[in-house]
Amino acid sequence: MTEETLLREQICTLAKSMFDRGLTGGSTGNISSRTPDGGLLVSPTGTSFGRLDPARLSRFDAEGRHVDGDRPTKEMPLHSAxxxxxxQAGAVVHLHSCHAVALSMMPDVDEDDFLPPLTPYGIMQLGRVRLLPFFRPGDPAMGEAVRGLAGKRSAVMLANHGPVVAGKDVEAACNAIEELEATARLAMLTRGLSPRALSEAQVQDVVTHFNIEWDT
Structure with missing residues (x-):
């Protein structure tokens, strides 16, 4: 198998795993990854994470031209941003995961620091997560909002829509977005119960020890 063939298989395997565990349903969500030659492989529009075909993934060349495969997701401006x-972004994943979406609807969520510091793992894999306002699905303005962050965040939460995470490769991006959903689930489960979150000193210790990108 070529390196690209292996990558196609990996994208579809990881997407199906997330679908099978209920992290995104129906034909929601999209995923992309850099190819060895600097191009992109992208999930096609209107496809289910549970039934992606490696041979039909949208293929872009290094100049950003769609050269093969089905028509790509309408969220391409988000990925491109x-x-x-x-x-350092080698892959981007976008889900419609329920607990993250639910948390985005809460009126007192910190827009600049969406996830509360309940465990060290969200900090280690995501840094600070920015909550962006609601945009119509496919609206190029989502991409412009990400560009406005000037590369300072690896993860954003689209209000009433879903999380988007960039990682060094497709496995890292999938692991990170799963951690985002897990932390959001903890936040919703403990909401109103005054849980003991990590202290500022504990957060800073994690950030320093693991050399986390921590935009302030």
């Missing part, structure tokens, strides 16, 4: 502003 991460690749264009974060040189």
């Amino acid at each position: 991460f690749y264009d502003t974060r040189s």
